[in-house]
Amino acid sequence: MLKRVNLFALAIYGLVIFPKVLGHIEVAVVDFFERLKQGINPVPTILAETFRSLSSCRRKGEGRFIGCAQLLNIWILSHFWKVERTPFHMFSKTFAPLEAYLKKEWPKEVTEQRWVSVFQNLRAEDIAWRAP
Numbered sequence: 683m684l685k686r687v688n689l690f691a692l693a694i695y696g697l698v699i700f701p702k703v704l705g706h707i708e709v710a711v712v713d714f715f716e717r718l719k720q721g722i723n724p725v726p727t728i729l730a731e732t733f734r735s736l737s738s739c740r741r742k743g744e745g746r747f748i749g750c751a752q753l754l755n756i757w758i759l760s761h762f763w764k765v766e767r768t769p770f771h772m773f774s775k776t777f778a779p780l781e782a783y784l785k786k787e788w789p790k791e792v793t794e795q796r797w798v799s800v801f802q803n804l805r806a807e808d809i810a811w812r813a814p
Contacts, residue, residue: 727755 718724728750735748747754 713725714724732749732754739747
């Protein structure tokens with residue numbers, strides 16, 4: 683049973699979080715997954731891969747983002763609007779960002795053009811950096 687769970691987790695990492703070629707998992711992802719079992723923190727690797735892919739798209743002026751768009755969306759929505767106060771529960775060990783994201787009501791009228799405008803007009807003081 684443990685092998686099935688590990689195989690499923692590897693599939694999630696290889697096909698959802700680090701997608702490269704549809705239906706294939708890279709050797710580097712398998713190595714990364716093995717290190718996860720040794721207790722490393724996966725966040726820096728996921729962020730580095732996301733930034734690498736976004737930088738590549740920006741440098742070329744075109745291209746396809748290679749990463750987990752859903753996780754990137756959750757990160758963007760949770761970091762790009764500065765709030766007066768950060769609720770204390772954000773720093774709790776039991777806080778679940780994905781659950782909070784799913785429960786939150788987001789404005790329906792935000793268009794693609796609005797997102798473009800938001801990103802083009804961002805200033806450092808508009809972003810709230812948080813760490814659990």
